Amino acid sequence: MIEFPWLTLTIWLPILGGVAVIVSGDKTAELTKWLALIVAVLTFLVSLPLWLNFNPHGGIQFIERTPWIPSFNVYYYLGVDGISMPLIILTTFITMFVVIAGWEVITYKPSHYMAAFLIMEGIMVGVFSALDAILFYVFWEAMLIPMFIIIGIWGGPNRVYATIKFFLYTFFGSVFMLVALIYMYFQAGSFSILDFQQLPLGMTAQVLIFIAFLLAFAVKVPMFPVHTWLPDAHVEAPTGGSVILAAIMLKIGGYGFLRFSLPITPDASASLDGLIIALSLIAIVYIGFVALVQKDMKKLIAYSSIAHMGFVTLGFFIIFAIFRRPEVTSGAVMALEGGMVQMISHGFISGALFLCVGVLYDRVHSREIADYGGVIHVMPWFGAFVVFFAMANAGLPGTSGFVGELMVILAAFRADFWYAFLAATTLILAAAFTLWMVKRVIFGEIGNDKVAKLQDINRREMLNLGVLAAAVLAIGIWPKPLVDVMEPTLQHLVEQIQVSKIPGVAAEIAQSLK
């Protein structure tokens, strides 16, 4: 029996819908926007069966496999597991709010704006569900085009510099991955990612492949020191662009580590984990301080994103330190889960924070912290939301931000006390930079006349922020459903990583056991 192709539908509905939105044009802008919203909502609805029919213990599911380039064994091969499914739902969920957020704000070619986001959505779902390396790469690179155009056309004053920097950084990171994928194709005889995961590889090959992957994913995450494109891109991007960048595109880097680096090159990951942990801790601590001194709200949130993503990579790579301590038997799965929860939660929180900045920017046309003050006196509802999301960003218990951070820190304790100690500084730093911003923007005396004239958020903005706040609270209070979905997959991943892929080593171990 052929299953209903839910994944194909989730990928191509928004892409074709986006094309339809472009065709419908700007003359009937109101209709076009409704069309875009309908497509976005429909996409979210068709992605829901992926979640509802998902069997956590079922491994890879919703598989679709058709030959694409037969002579090179390239397949149109889709499927999801506990790692990718939540990220797909996150993508379709967030995109709806991006469409709503651009409703009245975008006046220049709104149909192209909406279409770019819809096409982007389909491509991102494709990245998360591709199980063929070439298909993955196609989606991965194709993602750059709509984002390049979104930032370049609807961005701020310095948008051209930012968008070219964004494109070249990510392009630079990923082309070497392509060579690595082709190399593995000739080792494995197919481009299937699952075959790559089973492929025995010598240490030298593993290290080189690991570095190629690291370049691609580290730029995307972004990790220190290749993070510098992110603040530029965020500051110049329109609100919707920032939301998608922070909420989903950064997650693609983290997803890459889980899908490629760890299972394909476990031995190289184990021997180079110190490097990643060091970079992650630098991101957490150093970038935390950098965030503290920002004058621009978007830049501050961008740096905060880098610090939070440092948590994700830390969670993914401390597992090797846990493996190395024979007295510690658990914690690895928790570390990975922590990273994953952190990714999802950061998607909601950073998305919401960028929407909040967008609300202010639309009214005052400034992102400088110094241009505000006492916003809560004129915008009480808005103020309440900002305070809530800021608390979540700082990791307040009861919000989703807390869950992921706590899990990673707990796991870090099992690896090394100092890792945990440095990681935990984020609780102080994040509280410092977020709350200090809130203090300066939201509280205090009314800053100037412009602030005094502000209107509180309308129903559209209220809906956006309200739903996101509910999501943040839901995960914060009851993360179990999310964790349950991921746990078997991550458990399996941990078992997989612990088996060496160097030819001969496995045989040696078997020999010594005899």
Place this chain on the structure above:
Amino acid sequence: MPFESASLIAVLPELVLLITACVVLIADLYLRDDQRGLNHTLTILGLGAALGAIGLVSEPGATLAFSASFVRDPLSDVLKGVILVVNLLLFVYSREYMRERKLWVGEYHALILFATLGMLIMVSANSFLTLYLGLELLALCLYALVAFDRESTVGAEAAMKYFVLGALGSGLLLYGISMLYGASGGFGFAEVAEQVIADGMSNKVLTLGMVFVLIGVAFKFGAVPFHTWMPDVYQGAPTPIVLLISSAPKVAAFAMAVRILIQALGGLQPDWGQILIILAVLSMALGNVVAVAQTNIKRMLAYSTIAHVGFIFLGLLAGTQEGYAAAMFYTIIYALMSAGAFGVLAMLSTQGADVQELTDIKGLNDRDSWLAAMMALMMFSMAGVPPAVGFIAKLLVLDAVVSIGLTWLAVVAVAFSIIGAFYYLRVVKMIYFDQPTTELPLAISGDARVAISINGMAILLLGFFPATLLSLCENVFY
């Protein structure tokens, strides 16, 4: 040598073209200025008929004609088809451009038709002599076409440079051919191939001849260090002529490379493979790096062509069937992309405008968003960004290189393509993010719009469904 009338069947497409060219030449004498449209119609019909003729004579396996100096095989069928399609596009794109400059005369059509005939003969050559005849027919027409605008001094200068360097290239090729003839006693590719198998690398005359012939091939492609004619010719020639030079002749040059390097000198693959590695790396390096510094868009695309030639050589040097198929795929795709890009430039160069500088295409999105999208698609495809087919072409070539263990070469290639991405992106940036510098309305004829749409959609759809074209390329080499 007896005349075999059966041979005429095999050269049917060439005959159709020859007749068309002669008819256009004669008909033009009797046409008033307002009737020149007939030339255009006749040319289009002739090209279409030649395409049909290819389909008519096409069959699996090879047909030899004229005492085995001419061959019709799947390779020639596919490449001839591509050459004709690209030239059809050329005529549609260039009509307004040439008409506005009062260059839309019978000679324009006739010269291009003869050049096309030369390309078809190159593609079907089965001996060095036939190959050389085709090559010279093509080259002489191109020299004249580059200087087609008599008023233009840069055009004349470009034609002069092209002629002098082209003659040098042809001379070197002839010199090499004479050595191969001396060593093997025959002009036919089969005879040379037999001698290569018998002597292998021990015959130094053969090896030396191979080097000179290879220089001739590299010259026609425009690979570094035999590229120096390209930037000036691209800059000086009228845009439609640049379109012609940059697309279909590359396909013919590819056929020439296959015939000479693989069919005649296949036994020397380890030798010429090494030389191609050097040429490929130099071409990718110089082409991509120097293109960044260009302000003239035609000159920039000239350097981009050089870089693409490096990629085509990557496929050839692998010496495997997959590699040859990949190179063929790349060449075909490159011809389509180049035709599209220069086609857009030619369409923009009307209403008194002449697109030369990069800044001339600023704000195209505000003037005509469909044309802008097509141009952006060509640029992304050239940069190798999926889902455009340029990515698939690069992927196949890289595959070929990695499969023979030259992973380092693949790394070099992708490293230079990052640099390449920058200048392609700059074009997209100008189109989308900058304000137009001119308020001139664009008047683009309906057929040109249809042609560019087909061209653009081909680039996109081939990216989604590359399997058919790829299997066509593979069947040629298996």
